[in-house]
Amino acid sequence: MKSNQSAIIKFLMATIVSALLAYAIGIYGNLPWWSFVISNFIVAIAIDQKPWKAFISGALGVGLLWLTLALMIDQQNGHLLSTKVANILPLKGSTTALIAITAFVGFILGGLSSLSGSYVRKAK
Amino acid sequence: MRILPFIASTLVTVGLITVLNVQLTIGKTQTPKLGYFLSPQHGFWKNAEKLGAGFDASIVAKDLKGNVDVYMDDRLVPHIYADNDEDAYFVQGFLHAKFRLWQMDFQTRVASGRLSEIAGADKLTIDRFFRRLGMVYGAEQTEKFINENNPVMKATVEAYTAGVNAYLKQLSPEDIPFEYKLMNYQPEEWSPKKTYLFLMFMSYDLTGRAAAADLQLTNTRDFLGYDLFDKLYTNQQDSLDPIIPKGTTFAEASLHPIQPAGADSVYLKKQTLNTAAQNTSASPEAPDKNNGSNNWAVSGSKTKSGRPILCSDPHLGLNLPSLWYEVQITTPTHSTYGASFPGSPAVIIGFNDSLAWGVTNAGRDVLDYYELKFKDSTQKEYWFNGSWQAASNRQEIIKVKDSADVVENIAMTHWGPAMFDTHYQNVQSMGRNLAVKWTGHNASTGVETFYKLNRAKNYDDYINAISLWKCPGQNFVFASKTGDIAIKQQGSFVARWDRQGDFIMPGVDSSYDWQGIIPNEENPMMKNPERGFVSSANQKSVDSTYPYYLGTASSFPLYRGISVNKRLAIMNQMTPMDMQGLQTDNYNVFAEVARPALNKFMDQTKLSPDAQRMVMEMNHWDLYNNANSKGTTVFKIIWDSVEYAVWGDEMAGSKLPLTKPEAFVLVDQMNRDSNFSVADDIRTKDKIETLKDQVQLGIEKATKKLLELEKDNKLAWASFKATSVNHLTKIPALSRLNLPIGGGVNIINATTENHGPSWRMVVHLTDEIEAYGLYPGGQSGNPGSPYYDTFVDYWAAGKYYRLLFLPKAKLITNERTKWRIQFKNA
Numbered sequence: 001m002k003s004n005q006s007a008i009i010k011f012l013m014a015t016i017v018s019a020l021l022a023y024a025i026g027i028y029g030n031l032p033w034w035s036f037v038i039s040n041f042i043v044a045i046a047i048d049q050k051p052w053k054a055f056i057s058g059a060l061g062v063g064l065l066w067l068t069l070a071l072m073i074d075q076q077n078g079h080l081l082s083t084k085v086a087n088i089l090p091l092k093g094s095t096t097a098l099i100a101i102t103a104f105v106g107f108i109l110g111g112l113s114s115l116s117g118s119y120v121r122k123a124k
Numbered sequence: 125m126r127i128l129p130f131i132a133s134t135l136v137t138v139g140l141i142t143v144l145n146v147q148l149t150i151g152k153t154q155t156p157k158l159g160y161f162l163s164p165q166h167g168f169w170k171n172a173e174k175l176g177a178g179f180d181a182s183i184v185a186k187d188l189k190g191n192v193d194v195y196m197d198d199r200l201v202p203h204i205y206a207d208n209d210e211d212a213y214f215v216q217g218f219l220h221a222k223f224r225l226w227q228m229d230f231q232t233r234v235a236s237g238r239l240s241e242i243a244g245a246d247k248l249t250i251d252r253f254f255r256r257l258g259m260v261y262g263a264e265q266t267e268k269f270i271n272e273n274n275p276v277m278k279a280t281v282e283a284y285t286a287g288v289n290a291y292l293k294q295l296s297p298e299d300i301p302f303e304y305k306l307m308n309y310q311p312e313e314w315s316p317k318k319t320y321l322f323l324m325f326m327s328y329d330l331t332g333r334a335a336a337a338d339l340q341l342t343n344t345r346d347f348l349g350y351d352l353f354d355k356l357y358t359n360q361q362d363s364l365d366p367i368i369p370k371g372t373t374f375a376e377a378s379l380h381p382i383q384p385a386g387a388d389s390v391y392l393k394k395q396t397l398n399t400a401a402q403n404t405s406a407s408p409e410a411p412d413k414n415n416g417s418n419n420w421a422v423s424g425s426k427t428k429s430g431r432p433i434l435c436s437d438p439h440l441g442l443n444l445p446s447l448w449y450e451v452q453i454t455t456p457t458h459s460t461y462g463a464s465f466p467g468s469p470a471v472i473i474g475f476n477d478s479l480a481w482g483v484t485n486a487g488r489d490v491l492d493y494y495e496l497k498f499k500d501s502t503q504k505e506y507w508f509n510g511s512w513q514a515a516s517n518r519q520e521i522i523k524v525k526d527s528a529d530v531v532e533n534i535a536m537t538h539w540g541p542a543m544f545d546t547h548y549q550n551v552q553s554m555g556r557n558l559a560v561k562w563t564g565h566n567a568s569t570g571v572e573t574f575y576k577l578n579r580a581k582n583y584d585d586y587i588n589a590i591s592l593w594k595c596p597g598q599n600f601v602f603a604s605k606t607g608d609i610a611i612k613q614q615g616s617f618v619a620r621w622d623r624q625g626d627f628i629m630p631g632v633d634s635s636y637d638w639q640g641i642i643p644n645e646e647n648p649m650m651k652n653p654e655r656g657f658v659s660s661a662n663q664k665s666v667d668s669t670y671p672y673y674l675g676t677a678s679s680f681p682l683y684r685g686i687s688v689n690k691r692l693a694i695m696n697q698m699t700p701m702d703m704q705g706l707q708t709d710n711y712n713v714f715a716e717v718a719r720p721a722l723n724k725f726m727d728q729t730k731l732s733p734d735a736q737r738m739v740m741e742m743n744h745w746d747l748y749n750n751a752n753s754k755g756t757t758v759f760k761i762i763w764d765s766v767e768y769a770v771w772g773d774e775m776a777g778s779k780l781p782l783t784k785p786e787a788f789v790l791v792d793q794m795n796r797d798s799n800f801s802v803a804d805d806i807r808t809k810d811k812i813e814t815l816k817d818q819v820q821l822g823i824e825k826a827t828k829k830l831l832e833l834e835k836d837n838k839l840a841w842a843s844f845k846a847t848s849v850n851h852l853t854k855i856p857a858l859s860r861l862n863l864p865i866g867g868g869v870n871i872i873n874a875t876t877e878n879h880g881p882s883w884r885m886v887v888h889l890t891d892e893i894e895a896y897g898l899y900p901g902g903q904s905g906n907p908g909s910p911y912y913d914t915f916v917d918y919w920a921a922g923k924y925y926r927l928l929f930l931p932k933a934k935l936i937t938n939e940r941t942k943w944r945i946q947f948k949n950a
Contacts, residue, residue: 014361023141023165024167026163026164026165027165029296029299030297031160031296032145032160032181033145033163033165033166033167034141034144034145034159036139037137039737050602051129051172064613065164066163066164068246069165070164070169072167073164073172074169074172076172076174077172077173077174077175077908078711078910079851080173080175080907080908080909080910080912081168081169081171081172081907081908082172082524082859084857084858084907085168085857087856087857088306088855088857088858101162101944102162102163102169103163105144105159105162105163106163108140109137109140109141109144109159110789112136112137112140114134114135115137116130116134116137118125119125119129119130119133119274120125120130121125124686
């Protein structure tokens, strides 16, 4: 029970820290857009989890961050730009699809980078 | 460490990042770098502006001499109040960059042949064309001249440049305009040269059609033979109502251009016929034939208030972001409002607290080709006046994305750059070596004309300001609070003999050279005429008694001018609202002449039932090109079809695209005599067709097309015409398509498919100026801004905004003033 609880705390910690660091590093426009993979990688080394858990927390951390940011921006913008972009990209004008793809990119890269980090710690 | 899974997972991560970090090629287009583009902290999401967000800001700029206050009104028009002129232009540059950076950069890239650098080898044809035409060369001449001779303009353009660059300096990488992210390149520093390149582009847009037309006319003449050519492309316009009324006596000419001996056979080729055609590569689209405009001023004798009203609406390509950006500039020396060009300081079309001015294109021919004879393939020497002359070599290096640089070696001759040679040919150049001579190549202080107009106080200042203007030739209209109205056609105009420069000219000696530039005093002009108005709509400025040749009739649309003058002559007690009504007027004066001509030759009883129904639709039409009018569409399709029936056979068989004769040629013929020999279809040997036959045939053919349109529900004029305001990249999602607007070619409301009134302005010169205006765009160039296309629907509906032009104290308290941007020097 106790170990289960600490696993949940670890998972939440890893998710939240990944998200926070990804956001903080993203503020610096001079750094590449993918810089969060480095912070995720380090978080996954620092917070030891099973690989699949590390993947999920990294993925949720960045994925939810990107989802939230995109949703907020889009709402405040009245879908003006997202509608245009969803017509330029082959999405038939679906802003929902555009936001989903945005979140998915964050999700998959966030997950993979944390997964890599987790393997550094894991003994065979 | 679990090495294998680690390696696998890391490889997948790196691989995915790599894929998302490059531009992928799908079909013919390249995607943005998708990961970057979608990232909410780096990509396009950063350009999605918050609705209702304010624009208050405080900016520190060391280059400023004093402080500048900018108030933004509810339409996001900045009202700049500066302590001195240079600071005002600094801030204008800053604001242009803040709201229109990508567009300024893109337009100067087009002008300087640098599209390949960002878009790849696909754009090489366009880049090579502009390089070889001498666009960069011309901008360099102007830059050099201004730097050496004109300290005030130098300082003005430098202050503007510093403003643009001050904005760039504080711009974070994630905030660069949307299009950079989409097309994956970076903004770069502004420079005075870019301002001159932008102005070169305007010269090209308004006089560069000759670069295509002269070749096409030469080939058309060669194909048809001179006699038939002269019939179909006649310069005689029966119904011309020139800018300067017929019967005006012109001053004695100081220049007497003489046609060289032997020109009839050597140049006009009155004896030769039908040379063979051959083929080569494509060329960029020529500037729109309908690039033109309306402007007029009415004197107090014809207005309700007793004060003059001035109107100006330049017809240009309709684009987003718009070519225009509204601004008020107020300094101790002047206070001016109007439309400015992002890329250039000052107001281009507008008014100040004493007077107003506007421009239309003069349409005069100022670009010619001369055929060169090179000694050998090195193109280092060419034959001129009896000996081999050395040509200097100009190198233009075109950078190409993902590919090696392309080097253009251009021989510079007595005439100008050798645009076409063994290395560069287009569909129309037919293997010839051609040098281009163009007034656009000459150093020009055009920006000074606007600088001075912005500050002009009276008629003399206006004449003085425009006397500096060289290229592109314009009709400058003027009205002042003191009651003066005037119009003058001004530019560097070649003193031509009849048909000089319509075709490629021999370049082996100086006999075909320009024999002089017409002195400013001899340019057509008119001040305070008795009729109470002055106007221009790109028609010929003068009748045939003017001592110089203007250029081919195809450069001078005939009918809009007739409409404008007819209406202004009968209107009295005019108000600004009446003027708005006139600028948006859809009456088709061409159809007024052409419809009876069609009916004269038509036998309704012999038409098919469908054709009869269509003719009925046409004949019941009220002659207004209104958005929902079906008669307009029916008339247009029938007229085009009849024209094709008459000219098509003469044109058939040419491998080259030939110039279509102007519409007035056929109408004038139909009204003149019914035995028009060209009507005969020369392909039918056993039969001689008459105009009657061709009209019947044309109507029947048109009916087929009209029935299809009817089936698709596209017979209403606006749905047929489908006017759009296109983004500069032509991406539909960033454009406004299918606008519900009438008008068209020959109509005062000259709105065609993607061309038309690009800035409508009405200025009533009362003590406190009452001005109205708008352009089909928005003050922000950002597709993610609510101000991106703010004015488009209003514009399409023919409505106007009252322009806010006030001294600082009054503007601050005005209810339409919304935000303040403070500029401080420390």
